[in-house]
Amino acid sequence: MRFSLILLTISSAIAQDAGATHADWPHYGGTQFSWRYSALDQINTSNIKSLTPAWLFQTGDYAENLQATPIVVDGVMYLITARARVFALDAATGREIWRYQSPEVPRNVPGFIGSRGLAVSDGKVFFGTKDNYMVALDQKTGRQLWKVNIDDARQCGCNITAAPLVVKDKVIVGGTGGDGAHRGYITALYTKNGRLAWRWYVIPGPGEKGNETWKGDSWKFGGGSPWLTGSYDPALNLLYWGTGNAAADFYDAERVPAGSDKTKDVNLYTASVVALDPDTGKLRWHHQEVPADVWDYDSAYEVLLMDREIRGRLRQVLVHMNKSGLTSVLDRATGEFLGAFSVPEVRTWIAGITEDGKLVGRNEPQLGKTTTICPSAAGAKSWNSMAYSPRTGFLYVPVNELCNDITPNNRAAEEGKNYMNGEFPVKLAAGRSTYSHVDAWDPVTGKRAWTLPYKYVLLASMLATAGDLVFTGNPEGEFFAMDAKTGNRLWSYQTGAGHRGAAVSYAVNGRQFIATATGWHSSVVGAAAAALFPDQDWRLGSTLVVFALPEASR
């Protein structure tokens, strides 16, 4: 008994180390376990009050806000802006080392302006563009090494806005377009030369398993775009990715085969978390979170990999939230369902979920009628990431209490054009005075440990640190820190512009820094949320603000 306890402690320690960042912030999610957790503790609950700006960097790209998660490797920060301008900065001072300016994207290219990050590996910096070029730069000089177009945005209506993920010799990236008539995919290219390694289509083609979960030819335009960044477990050699919603978003009669059982596996592999072989792109297992989705509940979000004891047994688990706020806990080796919990306080889309993960009491919008659905299609959580601290065992989640009035229609699909098939004005959940909260959730018990309410919405990613601090920002411009154990707000700083990006932590020469992107998002979810609070004027911008303890106090 004692022996097994020791064994447990050891393997937990290994998993704990694999998920935490140290001096560097090498990947979009911190490490490829996507915890957004730094093992640095120089800045902690006892000295947080002294945290002060060390430097800031104005990107000069004000077309949209700064959403990207910066990458820090060996004291150099790599940052990408909305229009894919890339900077290498001295991470201690903000001094510019090199810059790369992507060519202007032609005006007839449809879609989103924005970039959520880049990847650094193999001596190169990798990123995608609005017009679907994947680009590799020399990490030292910023010189372009290769670029390759992976789809014509004018036809597919899709863009690359996500940060790529590098796994061994491949750079792997997803795309947008799942709200249009498009068939989503993940593409892997060789880091060395940009050549195609594999492409995995979210929706199986004719003759492939899963195609039978689509009615007629609807698989061709069924959406499912995996528009964010996945995770990777090197020990299992498995790549994990969340996939987007099925299209048409709000109307499923053209895509769900007659007589389908909507409790499991309809419109595969949309609204799912999937495990792929990173060498071949072959599917190993899947878990669909929303079969036959009719609420625009993407599952494209981050995948957190951790080892936790569940019902007396140490399990290699994966934690994954989809837009509805439904959060699955799975065995990441096999995909076995271990449990689920739902985070929003206001929920009308389902009545509940069974112990084996089936949705109960689906509240489906009907053609031509208006149904109020909570949470909204903007998400109980938006695309911005949660964080996980192995010290508390809690997930830190920004949750929004919004609803939308969905009125589906049955317009026909046109390739690459919007295929949401519904109006869905977003509104505030009724009968409340606060519309968001930062929560701490225990993924093992599925219980909320603490919550910190906020008046408006929260649309920035979370950062957790070994100093038992949790950081995020709000649309009013405050960047703030909470006690990871209690949720007490310990510190805040007015950065001058709203927060819709991400914060990271890193160290240079022993000095710990906390860096955050600032600038409110002026379109899509940011604009829709701002419209709910007309007396507010959340400021735009594109500035990285970096904090540290004063030199003298260290």
Place this chain on the structure above:
Amino acid sequence: MKRVLAVLALAVSCFAQNADVVKQGEQVFAKTCATGYCHGDKGASSGAPRLAGRGFDQAYIANVVARGVPDTGMASFATRLSRPEFTAVVAYVATLNGIANPTLGAEAELPAARALTGDAARGAELFKEAMRGFGRCSTCHEVGGFGIPVAAPIAKVPESVAAFRALTTPKVKTAVLDGESMPALVLSERKQGPVFYDLTSAPPVQRNAPPGSVKFTDDSAWRHSSVIGAYNDSELAAILAYLRAVIKP
């Protein structure tokens, strides 16, 4: 009197025509502009700016729809909408801005959309058919506003399927980079280093090599026939019909 009646009749018929066009514009707006996080039902906004009651005049509306707004989500719709759709949606947005009786077709500078029929229409689809992945023509050729312009614009259309399959590509060379030999379409051999497409596999990758690092030789084993293998003869014939219809020598 007769003349007055005629003018009146003309006015009435114009008005009726306007109403139809505005109605069509409303439909185009609903499926193209009101959708998603864009301009919302009747231009009331659901993310992108409100378009109703903004005091826009028709020339402004036509200009923005045609050219888009730089650095925003508003793309150019000049080639994404057909000419009648364009006219209709401009007229509809004008009515949202208090212009009760918009002028039709004032946007003379727009390119007219070509209507394709039969084999040419089928060829247009085959040229860029998404389910073919990187095995479609549009992976390397831009025609009619679709595709990636890896190759120079197509100037001459092969006369037959046989000629199409036998197409020679004298511009494709062999590049040797880091000891690896690859078929290359050279874009530039400038001082800062050569720029070329590596044609080893699809999609082609643009390589920017350091000066003096690449050796080019004038011949290559690469053949165009190797990348059109997924199309059968009937499909290639349709693609040729399409190219003949849209490419003017």
